[in-house]
Amino acid sequence: MPEVFAVVGAGHCAGQAAASLRQQGFAGDIVIIGEEPHVPYQRPPLSKKFLIGELPLERVYLRPPKFYRDNNIELLLDTRVVALRRREHEIVLADGRRRHYDKLLLATGSSPRRLQVTGVDLPGICYLRTIADAQRIQPHLRAEKNLVVIGGGYIGLEVSAVAAQRRMRVTLLEVDGRILNRVAAPVISDFFVQLHRQHGVDIRCNARVLRFEGSERVTGVICEDGRIEADLVVIGIGIAPNTELAQSAGLPCGNGIIVDEYCQTADAAIFAAGDCSNHPNPLLQRRLRLESVHNAVEQGKTAAANMCAKGQRYAEIPWFWSDQYDVKLQIVGLAAGYDQLVQRGRMEEGGFALFYLKDGVLIAVDAINNPREYMACKKLIPQRLRIAPERLADPTVAMQDMA
Amino acid sequence: MMAKVTFIQPDHRRRTVEIENGYTVMQGATANNIAGIKAECGGACSCSTCHCYVETTWFDRLPPVEDEEAGLLEFAWEPKPTSRLTCQLVVTDELDGLILYVPEQQL
Ligand SMILES: Cc1cc2nc3c(=O)[nH]c(=O)nc-3n(C[C@H](O)[C@H](O)[C@H](O)COP(=O)(O)OP(=O)(O)OC[C@H]3O[C@@H](n4cnc5c(N)ncnc54)[C@H](O)[C@@H]3O)c2cc1C
């Protein structure tokens, strides 16, 4: 009998892991089991080019369906896994069928946090995580209609940008004192507020939603300071890792499925990777859970290598991006804990970069329409360099000369 | 319509794949598991890990490099004057026969 490696979840991480298993030379059986009806796909376009209608569905897919046939990877789509029987090395599917595994990768991703207020189940109130979600939203992106976006994180901002470009009337409600509060410095928040205002988006901070109005469909959003007309509502208030399977199988969890630097859980036959994993990062010297494509791809590779007993550690500096209108934000590193900010360049000159330093060491950058600074920081940040702030701020000092 | 694109590895192994018009060369590469094309950002022009060197005679026949791509290329692994990001090359009939060299490493 050939060995069976199973992957639960058919998202970005799962797709990468399956391809990497074959690249590692694994010749046994691979099965990917996923709840959604699609082959593994990328989510970033769902709030960007796919949502606005510039990218066909096939191009959202990571690889064409043929890839899985050619590489002898079995896809069980539209299929939910309901339990793991670890002692028997079995996966239990929703219809009661069981599948054997020798090694298992949990790549279950995450789900949008739900807003708990009256009326939230009304038609016309959406979350955005899947292709199906995006397809539900698309037909309602119509000029002169009213969109209310709840949550000033990247997804909320990207949806607002798409809708404003479709000439909708957009109001964005943020419960905090500023947008992007958890992830970026006030300079960046201010920049995006300005950008959206220029495009007619009404951004309101300290705005708490009390309930939704409507009978057949949502018609209004009630906040502490009044009512906002709504034909469509998109909620983006963060995500929570999908840990139920692991948890009910008795695997340690806590803000994600707990893994070591090899993406291995407490059970040596079970690995976890991507949005659902809580992992140690030696470069950042802490444990964390990340929600990014880079993390899903790199952990997928690490898990695949270690399922093939290659003993590969995960140690990556995170990076991320966001597209809004004609602005591209690119981020390297984690800004948390910074004690100094340095700006290089000005938006009026086409773009700028904001460097985050801690104890004089460069730990992160937000680069706005500034791919050179972004790319340079990908090389600089892992080296934990002390760079004089005056040099960073001086556009006449080439990024190549910073090290 | 399809275009044939050839990838030549640093050890001179070559593979020719067919890519449908409208898809990017990067997508054609990952769909065929071409070694050395990592494409970590999925074509968002944010990683440079789909970098290739274009065969010299082909280079001038490609659409020009936009500033965003140029910025990434400067910092890609060992860029050369013929460097391109394959996620920015959309396949058309004109690209049939394209020859690309995969770098020894990506970032
Ligand atoms: C709209 C949007 C925009 C984004 N933009 C960016 C961006 O610009 N840049 C960036 O870096 N990141 C972005 N992200 C985040 C990025 O897409 C995620 O970090 C990435 O998809 C995580 O991959 P994953 O494989 O871990 O999880 P997922 O892609 O979520 O895949 C998990 C899959 O597992 C399935 N599953 C879960 N439980 C079960 C079960 N019990 N049985 C069967 N199947 C199950 C789920 O249905 C899902 O399909 C964005 C995300 C969204 C939603």
Ligand code: FES
């Ligand atoms: S795939 Fe990331 S830049 Fe081309």
